[in-house]
Amino acid sequence: MEQATPRPGAGPAGTGVLAASMRVFDLSLGRMLWSRRTIFTALVAGLPVVVALVLRTLLAFEVPVMQGGVTGPVVFGLMFWGFVVRFAIPVLAVFYGTALIADEVEDRTITYLFTRPIPRASVVLGKYLAYLVCATSVLLPAVVLTWLLLAPIDGALAASFPDLGVDLVIVVVGFVAYGALFAAVGTIFDRPLLFGLLFVFGWENLALALPGQLRRASVAHYLQGLVPHAMPADTPLDVLQRAMTGAPGVLECALGLGLVTVVGLLIAARVVSNREYVLEH
Amino acid sequence: MSLVHDQSYRRYTGARRPIGRAWIVILRTTLGALFARRPLIGLLLLSWVPFLVRTVQIYVVESYPQAVEVLAVSPRTFRDFIDFQGLFAFFVTIYAGSGLIAGDRRVNALQIYLSKPLLRTEYIAGKLGALMVCLALVTLVPAVMLLIMQVLMAGNLALHRAAPGLLPAVLLASMLRIVVPAMVMVALSSLSTSSRYVAVMYAGLLFVSEALYGVVARATGSTRVAWLSLPRNLDVVTDAIFRLPSQHDAPVVLSALVLIAFVVASIVVLERRVRGVEVVA
């Protein structure tokens, strides 16, 4: 990774990768947060809250919407699996991660960042940090609100609280790992979104369904291994799959996700540092 | 003959295509641009792998009658085939469809198109047609080819005599899976100037509705809520077309109405978003 070399008469020091990343972060955060993309993020994140609200309202009017044995914490667990882990985290990560540099290139504003005395790697890193803050600041409150709405239905806040803590950590960890991966995808491919969606909805589903070690080449394997709730099983295939694979240990999950993050960010930083961006006119 | 040629402007005096036929030009140029993309060709080729697998199945069944026990070919085989092609249809829709109108909007080409003797319905028809052709190559064409292969390998029409509605069912179900996604995608494509944003909106619509269905179905313990999910509605109606028992309890009429609502909403969106100078003959 290149480092800014202080020159005689050059500006003040302090433009190492981390310091520069923080400055890029500062510049990008507001831009990212107040973009149209956040509307989509808010819609995705808001849906479980809306469903939880509808459920609570129906129950308040004693409409028998819940089947026997299904309690609020169980529905929350389903939501966490169905919405958050399998959909919201990977899709939002694809959406933001692949656009970290692509957006600046598309808007032709990358020139302003690449002609500053900061390593190009810090542009990726700073924007990646901005994405993390942006995505988590929208999704985390949604998860907490959903939990507050659902957990008390035939359940106890106290009993499901430790799981909520784990859930929140999973949201952050998921964004960290998937975001790094798609940041790399976004810098390598010209049509990163398609590759991202293919990875999430094609490859990951396939890898998880197959026996053997292929599943280790997915992020979902490690992320889903951390989820404290019972995974909903729709088909006998799901059941078999789980029986065959088992859940990876926390250490394995942490190592797997850590590796994806580090490798993803390194690739993204390297590609951006070496790539020439010819902007369209 | 003069040595100096007349360099002044000369009017076009050839035949003009009558108004109402210009959509073919849009269709042809759009298809030309789409098929110039190698990943799309790769995706289309890949989508024929299931066709090969099913052909082998039919061959085995016709050659070794004892295989009928496990590999029987029935209307369900074709229904499952069409269902499986949905995965490829999804990626083709995203790849080929997301930039159809968004790309033109981005470079302000829409106004240029609509300032020509071209009705906006023609413009939409051309764009829609291009996506439908791509989708037909993934669903309708392989499904019909599979039917032909079955007749050729069996050497008789026994299957069609036993299930007389099979051919119309295959045609109708394939068309359903072409028209609805194509309409929705083209409408979404008119909403934005960024094809990435469109792709995520489409994926979001599908997966959010599916996740919503998953959670509500589990909470209520009933598949009557299948109408909440766009893909499940297609399943329910496809089952009805093939006259097979549905895997969902949702009323067919309700699912069909939801699909019609999607198409109508798409038309309304297109009517409002694709505007420019309209040339009246």
Place this chain on the structure above:
Amino acid sequence: MAPNTRRFLFGSALVVAAGLCTGLVAYYSGVLPSRQVVRGELAFIPADVAAVAYADVRQIMDSEFRQRLRSALPAAGSEKDRMLEATGIDIERDIDAVVAGLQGDGTPGGIAILRGRFDRSRIEAAALQHGAVEEQYGGYAMLVGRPHTFDDGTSSHRLAPSVAFLGDGLLGLGDADELRRAIDVSVSGESLSAAPDMMRLIDDVSGTGDAWFVARVARMTRQPGLPEQVQNQLAGVEWLAASANIDRSVRGRVRAEARDDRSAEDLRAVVNGAVAAARLFAGQDQRVTAALNSLQASGSGRQVELAFELPPSLLELLEARAAAAMSPGPAAGH
């Protein structure tokens, strides 16, 4: 950072913090008191017990699940009436919690510490009527029953079922010698509180359910009556902890700690296989399927965990089966 960006992030953090604070308050107000209460009872359980179990009787008796169980199995009511008549103790109302310590190594001894509201005079009257004698030990009153010999097939033991009044609202039940030892350890401090390995697991499970159980498996498997196959299967397991939350349904978690990673891996394979097999052969009944679907095996390192949930609908099934079994009508053969 622009002010509106700062405001948004602050709002977001506020929602998360408010949720976490609510959860924390609920967690500690819901869990801590019962943990402290349990500590009081644990003072009477010797450090060397093979297993210790706890039940929040009040919570369980009030649960919807219990109400349905009672209607499903009406026969259980007669036992309760007999106890009420003999000792004046209404299990459903007078007992709040029970802690039991078990000696697993072939000694059939064990004690139970009951917390609740007890009519001492009625208990004394009933005990004396059955030949018990009063005794003072370590400052506590005891009613020592007539000893009788208990033969478990390999050896015989002499047991004297007794009751000890251990202070405000605490009642000890068990063999006289065990109760005396309980009083001794409460004074000497050699109670469970002095066994950090066991307390680690107790702390883990005590907040997670209305009932829990922690066992040193090696000691438990020394039970003479245990089949050899089971003993072999459990040979790799060092600790076993289980907890259950009983409300509308029963949600539980069983956790085993193996001797080493290898044993844990083997155990996980067995558990996963069993779960998968159970699901595949569960049949079409949605209620059974729902219960089986809730089974989730997990764990890492030396730990193996199995979470499960028995929904009320499963009770309906049990009810239906029980009714079918009890009424030998024309449908019985199906």
Place this chain on the structure above:
Amino acid sequence: MTPVISAAHVSKWYGQVIGLNDVSVTVQPGITGLLGPNGAGKSTFMKLVTGQLQPDKGSLRIFGEPVWRNPGIYHRIGFCPEQDAFYERMTGREWVTALARLGGMDERRARDAAAEAIARVDLEEVADRRIGGYSKGMRQRIKLAQAIVHDPELLILDEPLSGMDPLGRRRAIRMIREWGRQGRSILVSSHILHEIESMTANVLLISSGRILAEGDVHRIRDLIDEHPHTVYIRAADPRGLGREFLAHPGVISLRFEPNALVVETAAPDAFYERLTELAASGACGPIEELTSPDDNLQAVFKYLVRS
């Protein structure tokens, strides 16, 4: 003296298309104009000089240092790109401050430096408005502000005057000359000879990816005077302007387009002077856009290539 820019046999290809063809040139301190028609390779040269592209062949050094993958050099370079691209939702002040922060300044220094740079391009009044609401001239000026905010030694300005109104042009030209007088080195590109000439006499002529000529502008000036100069003026009252220029010496032809006037003149100096006067007096309403199609320049290049 170390040359500011030294390029030795620099070539750059875009796939099969050549952008720059074996260019060897040195740029000395002072103002240098990079003159060439559209597609001549000006922007490619600018992008290579600013380290956005890497030469496929040859070497390129700024102040004696390589520029590709050497971010430290940007402390000494200020770049005003050609493209009209901004963070539209930010205010001018926020944007320039943020870019100053990226240069390593702390928050306070960055704010002060941004305020100073904005003042130098006369944008104080609109500094706190969103860039999305700026006129074309304002957008060009805020781009200049971000280029000078860190007080660089070398300014690289890619078509800085395009789209500006006559008054804005005059102001920008004055500004650039002032910076040059302050001892900064400036490389400024344009396809309009007249613009370059008003800033410096020292030019590099580029066409089809090659440097055709470098040095004094007067020789080139003589060449161009033999060819008419076309000017496109979008204004509120093109007919009024037409009337004014009808009798103007040197005007060869006048043509009206919707809301615009196209003038062909043989005396561009006098023409621009008169146009600036008209714009300043407001006699013919506001002038919105001024462009000069480079056909005439192309003709000079053709001539140069032939000779």
